[in-house]
Amino acid sequence: MKAAVMHGKGDIRLESVPAPIAGEGEIIVKVRASGICATDIKMLLGQGSPKDLPAILGHEVSGIIAQTGPGVQNYAIGERVAVYPIAVCGECFFCKSGRHNLCLHEFGLSHGIDGGFAEYVRIPKQIINIGGVVKLPDHIPFDKAAVAEPLSCCLAAARATGTGAGDNVLVVGAGPMGLMHLKTALWHKARVMVTDIRPDRLALAEKIGAAACLDVNSDDVAGEVRRLTGGLGADIVIASLGVPEVMERYFPAVRNGGIFNIFGGPPAGQPVPVDLRWIHYSEIVLTGTFASTPADFQLAVSLIGSGEIEVDDLISHRYTLDDMLDAVEQARRQEIIKGVVLIPEGD
Numbered sequence: 001m002k003a004a005v006m007h008g009k010g011d012i013r014l015e016s017v018p019a020p021i022a023g024e025g026e027i028i029v030k031v032r033a034s035g036i037c038a039t040d041i042k043m044l045l046g047q048g049s050p051k052d053l054p055a056i057l058g059h060e061v062s063g064i065i066a067q068t069g070p071g072v073q074n075y076a077i078g079e080r081v082a083v084y085p086i087a088v089c090g091e092c093f094f095c096k097s098g099r100h101n102l103c104l105h106e107f108g109l110s111h112g113i114d115g116g117f118a119e120y121v122r123i124p125k126q127i128i129n130i131g132g133v134v135k136l137p138d139h140i141p142f143d144k145a146a147v148a149e150p151l152s153c154c155l156a157a158a159r160a161t162g163t164g165a166g167d168n169v170l171v172v173g174a175g176p177m178g179l180m181h182l183k184t185a186l187w188h189k190a191r192v193m194v195t196d197i198r199p200d201r202l203a204l205a206e207k208i209g210a211a212a213c214l215d216v217n218s219d220d221v222a223g224e225v226r227r228l229t230g231g232l233g234a235d236i237v238i239a240s241l242g243v244p245e246v247m248e249r250y251f252p253a254v255r256n257g258g259i260f261n262i263f264g265g266p267p268a269g270q271p272v273p274v275d276l277r278w279i280h281y282s283e284i285v286l287t288g289t290f291a292s293t294p295a296d297f298q299l300a301v302s303l304i305g306s307g308e309i310e311v312d313d314l315i316s317h318r319y320t321l322d323d324m325l326d327a328v329e330q331a332r333r334q335e336i337i338k339g340v341v342l343i344p345e346g347d
């Protein structure tokens, strides 16, 4: 089969590799759409690269079941599915408390096993057993279904922060994830402010429904947020970017008793100082969310399916495996909002 294989830092090659075969309890999915995530780009740039190279990246997958291994029940060849990418044990403390993304024994697509930038992907039983292979109604196109995974991460952050009706939410960063946080918070009927450096991204945020759009470089960002929130500050700040010094500048934007959520994965070795007096006297909750649970993923698929959260306007670029190299380069230069690799049925 055709696959985009990562060999090292900045080295991704289109190659022919053996197609996977379904073992006991496994499913092979014929990939029809595979989203390009910031994580893929970071890995390619050498931040948190897979331990074992060569590797196939891509963890935002939808497609058609092509094989079912011995013992697989409730799934049939030809069914359209979206795939939750984390394989978990289902038995550890975290799995039992519904926090599958923190599983002690987790691995997953492009994170220990091959991912979705290929014609076929092998889904291990640990994903199937936790309801991670979600059947798609016919009306959900594969490209939209591939966005269920990133959307599920935003739903996870909203769940963890208790985002609700009337909350003032500040989203720092209007990249693809920031815009999905905006949509998620709006779905929760929150009032959302968005800040970014790029006017084009802010214009899109405004179109989507942001109550206010702020320039990240303005001198007094926190002051502006307070002015927009009756002097209090935001109930919830979602830092949807991976730049510690920008996150730090937004600490004062959260109100006393509010929640500051570090959503974007920060790079290693770049700690920022935190004033413990602020945490204590202002009763700030400084927290993070990472990935999502199968329940978040199932919710994401259903919200995309019902149209309650529209993702089509975020898919700015569609590629094929053959132009994967261009896709990676454009994503690296942040020229795209959300890129999805599409693989035609007949390939």
Ligand SMILES: [Zn+2]
Binding pocket: 037, 038, 039, 059, 060, 149, 150
């Ligand atoms: Zn992702």
Ligand SMILES: [Zn+2]
Binding pocket: 088, 089, 090, 091, 092, 093, 094, 095, 096, 102, 103, 104, 105, 106
């Ligand atoms: Zn576990």
